[in-house]
Amino acid sequence: MIEILSSGALNSVQDRGRRGLLSSGVCRSGAMDIQALDVANALVGNDRDAAAIEVAAFPFRLRFPDRAAVAVTGAIAGARLAGRRLPPWWATEALAGDELTIDPPTVGARVYVAVGGGIDVPPLLGARATDLKSGYGGHEGRGLRRGDRLPLGPRSPGKLPDGGIGALPPPGRDVADRPLRVLPAAEWPEFSEAARELFVTEGWRVTAEADRQGCRLDGPELIRERRRELLSHGIVPGTVQVPPSGRPIIQLAEANTCGGYPKIATVIEADLWRLGQAMPGDTLRFAVVSRDEALAALGETAGWLDRLRSAAALYRVP
CATH class of the missing domain: 2.40.100.10 (Cyclophilin-like)
Structure with a gap:
């Protein structure tokens, strides 16, 4: 379980979205930056379809009532866990009572927060994504509010090493002016x-x-x-x-x-x-x-992510 302490209506639970339903009039929803979501889930050992939090309104704060693995990826923003600054694209262990704070980004628009086990809201039409436009899915079909408590699924065995682990962004993200x-x-x-x-x-x-x-x-x-x-x-x-x-x-x-x-x-x-x-x-x-x-290009990113998942698994300790 995690508790939201400060949020905005644009922050929501998102996964990779609803696939294969466009012909039925159901939009994809899901993360706006699926690459960043995938990396966050990989760093904490989640399945690729696990749900995380998409943060687009800042500052954002949450509390961990229990120990948990947490990763922060996406836009470059000041992130602090229990007062300690986290590097960009980083995962670490949060202790019971720790608070995570994310300030407005200096580069980019959206930050992704993945927690070990994933946000365990009920799936709807094959996904846990929030469709903010239509008001369904995710957590009660809406953006997150102060006081919301989000359940977590079972996390992968082992824990992250002391100090945590990080990842370089996927191929091509370091070229700011690429068409x-x-x-x-x-x-x-x-x-x-x-x-x-x-x-x-x-x-x-x-x-x-x-x-x-x-x-x-x-x-x-x-x-x-x-x-x-x-x-x-x-x-x-x-x-x-x-x-x-x-x-x-x-x-x-x-x-x-x-x-x-x-x-x-x-x-x-x-x-x-x-x-x-x-x-x-x-x-x-x-x-x-x-x-x-x-x-x-799609294959290059998928191959990179597979290698990241394998490497991250080696760092988890019993």
Whole structure:
């Protein structure tokens, strides 16, 4: 059990989300930065589908009534356990009565807190993720509040070594200005050659209209050469739509499952974490890649995570 001492409505219980239900109108939900969630769970020995806390409103505080393993990953923020500062992307043992405090990030937007055993809220539609837009899943279908007590599942055998263990961020996270890799989407050919060139050469500013549903970008107008009415069609996290304003919208974890705006591109799954960590005012750039490159990027991250899990297991002591 852990107890929330200070929180905001944007902080919630999240896992990797609900998969395979988009055709039924159920959005993915889940962590905005699945890479950071995966690393946090790996460091404390949790299953990859274990639920953790996504922190997007700061400061955040919680108490451990009992001893527990805890990992903090994601955005670079000041994290202190029982007054001791934790390095970024770090896991350690919390003693009974210890408090964890996380201050506003200096880099990024969202921090992930995983606890050994995972947050053991009831699964719904195959996941423990909170859908804040629709108000279900997670802890009572809402953001966390002061006084909430969250149950934990059984933790892996052994404990973390004295001082804890850490991980370097996954491949590519150390390149701050790397373009978001995208695949051309269904309506890509309908945009003018000039618009397609602008899409991949211009810097796009993240506006204040950014949340778990999606983010609106500001920049030059993207013109379609062939204008036609579109029926609503399926969209996924990462879909880049262009409304009549000509400024792109990127769909994210709690996006609707269908929409009628033309789709110019789709951000590859391996790069979705960057949208989860983007702040209003940040500048995003795009680069078109092939399907094979997108799959290779996903495989690189998965292989890295497998190696991390194996290494973290070696550090757990009886």
